[in-house]
Every structure is written in C-alpha cells, then in structure tokens.
Amino acid sequence: MADKPIVVETQNLTKVYGDGGAVRALDGINLTIREGEFVAVMGPSGSGKSTLLNLLGALDRPTSGVCRVAGQDLTRVVDLDRFRSKTVGFVFQLHNLIPTLVALENVEIPMYEQPVSAAARHERARRLLELVGLGGRLRFLPSQLSGGERQRVAIARALANDPQLVLADEPTGNLDWELSQESTEELMGLMRQLNRDQGTTLVVVTHNPAVARSAERIITLRDGHILRDKRIDNVYLEDLKEFKESALGRAILQGTLPAELPALTTILPKLRELLKAA
Numbered sequence: 001m002a003d004k005p006i007v008v009e010t011q012n013l014t015k016v017y018g019d020g021g022a023v024r025a026l027d028g029i030n031l032t033i034r035e036g037e038f039v040a041v042m043g044p045s046g047s048g049k050s051t052l053l054n055l056l057g058a059l060d061r062p063t064s065g066v067c068r069v070a071g072q073d074l075t076r077v078v079d080l081d082r083f084r085s086k087t088v089g090f091v092f093q094l095h096n097l098i099p100t101l102v103a104l105e106n107v108e109i110p111m112y113e114q115p116v117s118a119a120a121r122h123e124r125a126r127r128l129l130e131l132v133g134l135g136g137r138l139r140f141l142p143s144q145l146s147g148g149e150r151q152r153v154a155i156a157r158a159l160a161n162d163p164q165l166v167l168a169d170e171p172t173g174n175l176d177w178e179l180s181q182e183s184t185e186e187l188m189g190l191m192r193q194l195n196r197d198q199g200t201t202l203v204v205v206t207h208n209p210a211v212a213r214s215a216e217r218i219i220t221l222r223d224g225h226i227l228r229d230k231r232i233d234n235v236y237l238e239d240l241k242e243f244k245e246s247a248l249g250r251a252i253l254q255g256t257l258p259a260e261l262p263a264l265t266t267i268l269p270k271l272r273e274l275l276k277a278a
C-alpha cells in the first residue's frame with residue numbers, strides 16, 4: 001500500500017465556521033490516503049466528519065492548512081466545478097437524485113460535462129447501473145425505486161466519470177432515514193467490490209459499525225481532531241479481539257464458563273487457543 005500514489009493529503013487542515021465565537025469544526029487534520037484505500041470515517045455527531053468530506057470534495061474551503069486531492073492543491077484550483085466533476089464522485093443523501101429523471105438519465109448527468117457522444121454516455125450509464133444490479137430498472141423514476149435501489153443509482157452516478165476519489169456521507173442512512181440491515185450489507189458489499197475490482201479510493205462517513213467494518217481503515221474524529229486512525233488488516237482477528245474482551249470471551253479464557261454448555265465443550269479448547277493468540 002505504501003508504494004501506491006497518494007490521492008488525499010492534508011496538512012493542518014482546519015475549518016472554523018463563523019467569526020468571533022466560532023466553531024472549530026476541524027482542527028489541524030493531517031491525513032494521507034493512498035490510491036485504492038477504503039477508509040471509513042466515524043465519530044460522534046458534530047465531530048467534523050461531514051466538514052472533512054466537504055473539504056476533500058472541494059464543496060467548501062478550509063480556513064487554513066493544506067488540502068491536496070489527486071495532486072492538486074484545492075486552495076489553488078481556480079475552476080472547482082471542473083475539479084469536482086473530473087476527480088470526485090459524491091454519494092450523499094437520497095434527495096440528490098433528480099426526481100423527474102429516470103435512473104439512466106440520473107447516472108448520465110455528470111457525463112454531460114465530458115466530451116463523449118450521447119450513445120457512449122447512454123452505454124456507460126447502462127453498464128454502471130448493471131454493475132450495481134439495476135440493469136432491470138433503467139427507466140424507473142427515483143420514486144419507483146426502493147431506498148436501497150436509489151442509493152445504488154447514486155453510487156452508479158458517482159462512478160460515472162471514473163473519479164479518482166469517491167466520497168460518501170452516510171450512504172446507508174442517518175438519523176432521519178436508514179436502510180434495512182439487508183440493504184446496508186448489500187450496499188457495502190457493492191462498495192467493497194468496486195473498491196477491489198476497480199481500485200476506487202473510497203472515503204465513507206458512517207455511524208454504523210457494520211458499515212465501517214467493510215473498510216480497511218477506520219479514522220475516528222472527535223471535536224475536529226483525529227482521535228484514532230486504525231488499519232484493519234484482518235477483520236476476523238479484530239472480531240476475535242473484541243470477543244476476547246467480552247464477558248463470554250473472558251469466561252472462556254478463564255475457564256469459568258458454566259459446565260452445562262455441552263455444545264461448547266468440544267470446541268472450547270480450540271476457542272480458548274484462538275482467543276489466547278488474538
């Protein structure tokens with residue numbers, strides 16, 4: 001991973017909202033994200049997650065510090081619209097889809113700024129919708145699609161220009177709206193697949209630990225600072241470590257499990273071994 005090109009680099013990235021009694025939404029963030037990484041950003045409400053995403057996607061300007069995306073210093077980019085449409089794909093909330101356009105047309109929108117023929121635009125949109133499992137819904141309006149399907153259209157649209165960086169803010173829901181667990185898993189499986197197959201660099205903001213587990217790196221923000229930046233080399237090992245700290249895990253390790261758990265007794269020694277090694 002260390003030899004891959006850097007896609008995102010921030011130095012002392014700071015965002016202060018308002019003047020005077022201002023809110024330091026981000027405070028001196030130093031971050032490097034390389035090509036092909038799948039990063040989850042977590043942290044409590046108000047910790048600066050959306051602010052960070054907005055700065056990375058050039059939707060907002062930093063108060064101070066450096067923010068470089070795909071080799072470009074965002075404070076120096078003159079045509080931010082062009083930068084956004086060429087380099088970044090956004091998956092934000094549902095209402096980002098245009099309600100009067102069918103799925104295919106929604107996915108075509110970002111491509112209007114590119115020098116491609118209508119036929120090529122059509123074909124790419126169709127292929128992307130197939131990729132996200134919506135080949136049979138090309139002519140459906142957003143209102144005719146389920147929440148999960150709409151979000152998949154949003155992902156297809158985010159990929160339309162083959163962006164170097166895909167930014168997703170709560171792609172599986174927030175406090176107002178949430179996908180079912182099944183759809184969440186499906187959607188995250190899809191994002192992981194895109195990340196692996198196409199080497200897309202993904203930064204996903206989420207409250208949902210199950211979503212974060214799809215990533216290979218979890219950055220936790222707190223009050224505008226990076227509290228933790230953790231790489232998950234092995235999800236199973238992480239799970240095992242977590243289990244080891246649980247009451248049941250501790251009981252297994254200490255041999256204090258009630259004896260009347262016959263189903264467990266055969267695997268208990270092996271389980272204990274695994275936990276010890278974790």
Ligand SMILES: Nc1ncnc2c1ncn2[C@@H]1O[C@H](COP(=O)(O)OP(=O)(O)OP(=O)(O)O)[C@@H](O)[C@H]1O
Pocket residue numbers: 017018023024025043044045046047048049050051052
């Ligand atoms: N446009 C704004 N004007 C003033 N303050 C803002 C603005 N946007 C965000 N803030 C403040 O900046 C801080 C960080 O906000 P941000 O939206 O980044 O949080 P978040 O981590 O995304 O939270 P959530 O999980 O609730 O979406 C919050 O204290 C918020 O009140």
Ligand SMILES: [Mg+2]
Pocket residue numbers: 049050051
């Ligand atoms: Mg937010």
